[in-house]
């Protein structure tokens with residue numbers, strides 16, 4: 001199996017565990033990945049030239065402006081967006097990108113939004129107060145028949161279909177280009193929340209005339225080895241010229257008089273204030289590294305980790321994996337072990353130096369669905385133990401020995417739950 005650990009900054013970093021100092025085993029990459037060494041190296045090198053961008057006349061300003069704009073092109077090419085039609089806007093993260101789309105919602109034709117039961121709150125809360133429809137799940141997959149019915153009944157009236165590119169709970173990969181074709185044939189646009197997709201699969205935006213075209217795309221640097229506080233929003237250039245920007249301030253204005261403000265063209269109009277130059281450079285470098293490794297290798301590697309983990313989990317008594325039947329998935333697996341509260345499992349794994357996540361992963365409605373809970377139930381229904389799961393999620397640098405270490409630790413915890421002695425208990 002390929003070994004990508006040498007690409008990761010902090011890969012060998014030891015942390016205190018109940019067995020003494022051990023290499024930290026991060027299985028919470030869906031939350032944030034560690035940085036690529038190449039990203040850290042680049043930032044240190046470019047730091048020598050760090051300067052304000054766009055309006056400075058000095059050498060460093062001009063150089064940094066060039067590097068920033070070049071990063072935009074690298075990101076655009078990473079997802080094969082059309083430079084004549086689409087614009088790459090650097091944002092804070094996926095959440096910020098999606099909130100920007102919400103700002104422009106009034107300028108999209110139609111009256112309603114469709115989103116799905118799978119969504120992370122960042123791609124759900126922005127649409128909840130709009131007239132909306134929710135696509136449910138049928139046998140672990142999006143119910144495309146239901147979507148078809150909604151689109152047929154509301155032809156020409158749907159502004160946006162908002163859908164995750166990959167679930168942060170189960171790794172499930174919705175068929176985004178089929179969904180794009182369905183949305184477009186009903187006159188709607190599609191937004192793909194690619195927070196989990198971008199680090200795991202190649203993405204193609206396709207030209208606007210192609211029915212598979214992704215109208216909007218959002219993703220975050222910190223989930224793809226570039227943790228410098230930047231995200232990406234890609235969308236149609238024309239839309240971002242239709243109103244005042246989502247945030248106003250320096251950098252957004254071409255001219256101003258006593259009556260009017262004249263906004264700059266996108267992307268500048270949506271990048272109010274001093275841009276996060278290092279964030280942009282970091283994402284571009286990460287795109288370069290991922291492309292260099294090659295997607296076929298990355299996907300095969302991840303598939304091996306997934307198969308070994310799913311097989312191992314099957315052998316541990318009382319473990320339930322959610323959406324186990326999903327074959328099209330990225331490296332994210334959520335599970336529970338009978339009789340042990342999810343948070344206790346995560347805390348016990350932490351004693352072994354293994355980092356996982358528990359709870360509802362900001363996708364409460366999907367988690368409730370998977371747990372078979374009533375969608376109308378609220379936290380007040382659950383005394384002190386909130387429903388949830390344990391999630392393991394892989395980065396490209398994880399390997400089969402990480403999987404064995406995790407499975408061994410979990411087995412020990414599950415077989416002897418009363419031996420679990422947490423530091424704080």
Ligand SMILES: Cc1ncc(COP(=O)(O)O)c(C=O)c1O
Nearest residue numbers: 093094095120122168193195220
């Ligand atoms: C599917 C999905 N969408 C959106 C987000 C939000 O990303 P960010 O916190 O970087 O804005 C996350 C974060 O976990 C996610 O997994």
